[in-house]
Structure formats: C-alpha cells, structure tokens
Amino acid sequence: MSAAVIDVRNLQTHIVTRWGTIKAVDGVSFALREAETLGLVGESGSGKSMTCLSIVRLVPRPAARIVGGQVRLDGDDLLAKTDTEMQQIRGRRVAMILQDPMSSLNPVFSIGMQMREPLAMYHGLRGGAVRARAAELLASVRIPSPEARLRAFPHQLSGGMRQRVVGAMAIAGPPRVLIADEPTTSLDLTIQAQYLGLLKELQVRHRFAMVFVTHNLGIVARTCDRVAVMYAGRVVEIGPVRRLFTAPSHPYTQALLASIPRFGVRQARLTAIAGQPPDLATLPAGCAFAPRCPHALDRCVTEAPPETAVGPAHTTRCWLNVPA
Amino acid sequence: MSRVLTLPDAEVQQQSSPRGRRAPVVSLAIISVFVLVGIFAPLLSPADPYEQTLRLRFRPPVWEERGSWAHPLGTDRLGRDVLTRIMWGSRISLAAGVLTVLLASAVGAAIGLVAGYYGGRIDAGLMRVTDATLSFPVILLALILAVTVGPSFTNVVIAIAVILWARYARVIRSQVLTLMELDFIAQARLAGAGGWRIITRHLLPNTLNTLVVLVTLQVGYVIIVEASLSFLGAGIPPPTPAWGSMIAEGRDVVTSAWWVSMFPGLAILLVVLAFNLLGDWLRDTLDPKLRQL
Numbered sequence: 172m173s174a175a176v177i178d179v180r181n182l183q184t185h186i187v188t189r190w191g192t193i194k195a196v197d198g199v200s201f202a203l204r205e206a207e208t209l210g211l212v213g214e215s216g217s218g219k220s221m222t223c224l225s226i227v228r229l230v231p232r233p234a235a236r237i238v239g240g241q242v243r244l245d246g247d248d249l250l251a252k253t254d255t256e257m258q259q260i261r262g263r264r265v266a267m268i269l270q271d272p273m274s275s276l277n278p279v280f281s282i283g284m285q286m287r288e289p290l291a292m293y294h295g296l297r298g299g300a301v302r303a304r305a306a307e308l309l310a311s312v313r314i315p316s317p318e319a320r321l322r323a324f325p326h327q328l329s330g331g332m333r334q335r336v337v338g339a340m341a342i343a344g345p346p347r348v349l350i351a352d353e354p355t356t357s358l359d360l361t362i363q364a365q366y367l368g369l370l371k372e373l374q375v376r377h378r379f380a381m382v383f384v385t386h387n388l389g390i391v392a393r394t395c396d397r398v399a400v401m402y403a404g405r406v407v408e409i410g411p412v413r414r415l416f417t418a419p420s421h422p423y424t425q426a427l428l429a430s431i432p433r434f435g436v437r438q439a440r441l442t443a444i445a446g447q448p449p450d451l452a453t454l455p456a457g458c459a460f461a462p463r464c465p466h467a468l469d470r471c472v473t474e475a476p477p478e479t480a481v482g483p484a485h486t487t488r489c490w491l492n493v494p495a
Numbered sequence: 496m497s498r499v500l501t502l503p504d505a506e507v508q509q510q511s512s513p514r515g516r517r518a519p520v521v522s523l524a525i526i527s528v529f530v531l532v533g534i535f536a537p538l539l540s541p542a543d544p545y546e547q548t549l550r551l552r553f554r555p556p557v558w559e560e561r562g563s564w565a566h567p568l569g570t571d572r573l574g575r576d577v578l579t580r581i582m583w584g585s586r587i588s589l590a591a592g593v594l595t596v597l598l599a600s601a602v603g604a605a606i607g608l609v610a611g612y613y614g615g616r617i618d619a620g621l622m623r624v625t626d627a628t629l630s631f632p633v634i635l636l637a638l639i640l641a642v643t644v645g646p647s648f649t650n651v652v653i654a655i656a657v658i659l660w661a662r663y664a665r666v667i668r669s670q671v672l673t674l675m676e677l678d679f680i681a682q683a684r685l686a687g688a689g690g691w692r693i694i695t696r697h698l699l700p701n702t703l704n705t706l707v708v709l710v711t712l713q714v715g716y717v718i719i720v721e722a723s724l725s726f727l728g729a730g731i732p733p734p735t736p737a738w739g740s741m742i743a744e745g746r747d748v749v750t751s752a753w754w755v756s757m758f759p760g761l762a763i764l765l766v767v768l769a770f771n772l773l774g775d776w777l778r779d780t781l782d783p784k785l786r787q788l
Contacts, residue, residue, distance in 0.1 A: 229684055233615060255689075262687035269685075274677040279700045288696065289686050340686065 175202035176380040182240035184225045190452040195221040197404035203380035210391035211384045213401035266346035270353040272334035276325035283321030308339040331362035345377040352384045403459035410485030420487045525769035533585040540579040548574035553752045569754040580736035587737045591721040592714040598656040603663025611671025628661035641729035704781040712774035715767035
C-alpha cells in the first residue's frame, strides 16, 4: 500500500453566527492514495463543501475558522502553512473545480488570456510556449480545434465547454489532489456523463487523488473508489463503494440509498427520510441523526457513537454497530 | 423547407445595435471640435487672448450694428476678442474636466476595489470616509482652498478631485461586491492568485465599463463646477481665459453687452450637453444596469 497523497485527520471548522457557533466540519478524517477517488455525499448543509474549502484553507472568513485537525498533502500539514505558502500550493498541488460553469470564467478575457495566468504563474511560461501549452491542455479535455478556442470568450462557449476549460486549467499544475465540488450538477445529463468520463481519463493520466462532492449517488457508484457519507458535519460512514452500497451499516446511509427511486420498481410514493435536516446550531449531545433514526436507542441521544470498523476499510459511527 | 426555418428577426437584430440606440454623432462632433480648437487655439484664434485694446471695448458681434469681422463675437470690457478667449478657454475647461475626472476615478476606483475586495474593517473604514466626503459640498471646499492657498488651475483640479473620488469609490465597491459572489473570483483564488492579482486581473477589468461611463458623465459635471468656481473667483484666476470667469466679467454689463457672458455660457452648455449625451449613450450601450447614475 503506497503512502497517502492526502491525509485529512480530525478536521474541524466552525462558523460563528448570530445563533451560536456551528460545527460545520466536525472531526472529518479520510486519506486518499494516488489515483484514488473519494465520493463525498450528504444533504445540503452537511459540511461537504466546507470540508473542501477547509482543505484549501479558503473558508469564508471571518465567520468561518478552521479550529483543529491536520490536512497532510504528501506529508506536509497544509494547516500549518503561511498564507503565501498556501498561494503557492493552491492550483499547483491542490486544484478545485466549482459547480457553476457559467460564472467560473472571467467574462472579459478570452480563454487563451485566462489560461495564460496559471501557466505563467506555475511554470513561468511566456509567449508562444504559453499558447502551445494552453492549446495542448484544451486538447486534453477534448475541446475541438483548441487553437481557435483560445481566442473565444467565455460567453461564446456552452456550459459543458466552459466546464472543460475550467478542468483544463485545474490540471495545469498538474495537481496531486483535485477537488471537484459538484462539477456536473449544472450540466445536461449527456454532458455530465462525458465530463465524468473525462475526469476519470485525466486522473488515469496524471494520477491525482480526487475528492468528488455530489448529491448524486449514481455518479458516486460510477466514478468513486470509496464513499464518505456526511451528516451534520461528521462522516457517519466511510467505506469502499461496492460495500457501502450493498451493505450500508449506518441507518442514515441506508435511508439515503432507500430514497433513490429505482427503475422498474413501481412505488406509490418515493421513500423519504422522516423529519427535517438538523439545525446545526442546536445539535443534540449524541448522534445528530438520532431524532430521525428509526432504530434510535436511548444512548444515541446522549452519547456520540465512536467510529467502529464494520469491514475492511469500512467504518461507521453508530451505536448499533458497537459490540456491547 | 429551409425558408420556413429561417428566423426573420435574426437579420434585423444584426443590423441595429443590440440596445437599439444610435451613436451620438452630434455629441462626438461637438466634443471633437472643442478639443481640436483647444489644442490648436494658438494657430486658429484670430487675435491674442490677452491683448487689450481699450479703444475697441464692448464691440458687439458681427451681425449687430457697429459689429465687424475683426471681432466676430465682439469684445469685452478690455477690448479683448471674445471668440479668441472662448477658444483658449476650451483648453482650460476640457483640461480641467478631463484631468480632474481621471485623477478622481483613479483614486476612487482604487479605494472601491480595495474596500470591496478586503471587506470587514478596511471596507467599513474606507466607506465611512467616502460617506463623509460625499456630504461635503465641492464649491465650499474649493472656496476654502482658494482662500487659503490661492486660486490656480492645479488647486481647482485638486479641490474637485478631492470630493469627486468618493462617487467612484461607492459605485466600484458595490460592483466589486457583486463580482465577488461569482465563481471566477473563487476559481482564481483556488488557482493560487493573491489579492493584488485578483484585484488587477479580475476585478478591475470587470469594472472598466462602469468606469468609462461614469468618467464620461462626470466630465460635464466637472466643467460646470470649474466654471462655477471661476465665476466665483475661486477658480482659475484672471486674466487666464476661463469660461466661468468670462461669464463673471460680463455680469455687470449683461443688459448692454450681453455677448460678453452669453457666448462663454453657450460654450459651456454645448460641451456639457455633448458629454452628457455621450455618457448616456455609453451607459445604455455598455452597462444598462447603471440607470441610476
């Protein structure tokens, strides 16, 4: 087993609001090897995006603050770096793709001009070399006639194309870790599939570790090696994709999987998870899912469950799985 | 079949400009004429702007009785040629307008960019200064400056710019706040860009449209303010030909020698109107969201 490219340990990010301090990321840990992909799933507000932003240290300040843990990138702790050192790391060693391709590119510059910026910054390329490398990158994300596209402005490209350009800029490093925060959510379904295929292809070539944030469990099944399910800022279950889908051990994961409508199965109603997503400002002392959990025990409300191994590289945080 | 599929509107839309207003040719022509006249005043003007011929005081324009082609727009109380002085005056007015606005917009845009980008206490501090500045009357400050350090071209430019930057700061800051919400700023940060790079490469270029519109609209305003200051004697000191002071010089004799104040007033009117119409058109074309300016 090779060493982890990125190793996140007990990451904690708090947000100070008028209603109190929210533990947006509450002790998240995971590690990824080269060319490995982790799917980060969970409902809105479960801390997926905040986890990603914490890794690159771009949480919205001053309200949000990373209060503890470690983020080790090839052994260096990113949380111990200075701001200037972080600027050198972002883009070069950790890249991130955001959700909205419509506003991810600067509208007043041509594609070529915006691609020049990271290339000049990372590799000190100038003039013709920049153009050649930019065209090469565009070609690698399967943009037809890349030379001509360098002169295009963002508004002249479709959403899928723009997201490809963003992808091309993200691999300019090339990075050791690529964080993709719902990169396909706003694309058409057919384009989504293409884009996911492309990301996997780039991963095979550059061997970066990938953190893939999504709501879509189907995408997770197709693209990820492992899945972390987040609920109220915690990873409640993490494990290999196949195992987690076939033998989910946390009641929240089970409920999440049960809520996917299945093709060919007639259902009068879609299965929903009972209750409301938790109010992060007033979480119970115990398991955050306890109020909605069909199997909740008395102890769930008062005591937080520990991380328990339920299989190879598969852990969960639920009292049901703790041997008495 | 193909005929059915053609969209008839496509061609029409191609022809007219996207927001449907024609370029203000007249405004551009007026501005160009005044600029050229200003630049080439020494070559074009029929007389010397400072030469006094007391024998020829208060000569009326050429079409009046006693008028002559020697002084097409008449002469003032010292017998100086009004046309010549208007031509030389356009140098002062245009230079004051453009320089002041450029100075104010550079300072204001920088402050707006910094306030909008850094936010927090920096923003709060800068915006309080901006609010305080906006509440201060330009004319009053210029009068104070004129009284304390003496009236001069430089002081007029500084006095107006010291107040005017605040509008730029406000408008640019609010634009920056909108831009900051967009993913390309986040994406730039994620690519390792620092504050300076984001401000200069991403925020500033996206506010240029607004800046151009605001600069054009304000040139006219500054020309009026400069003329008002000169009229009050706090602007460009005589005998330098400035439109405002020319109007002031003709004030006492406006019933008998109306041309002394009338023609410089007309020049101000034309130039300011031209700049405002040009600015309106630029606003509609470049930045229709800025209707409130």
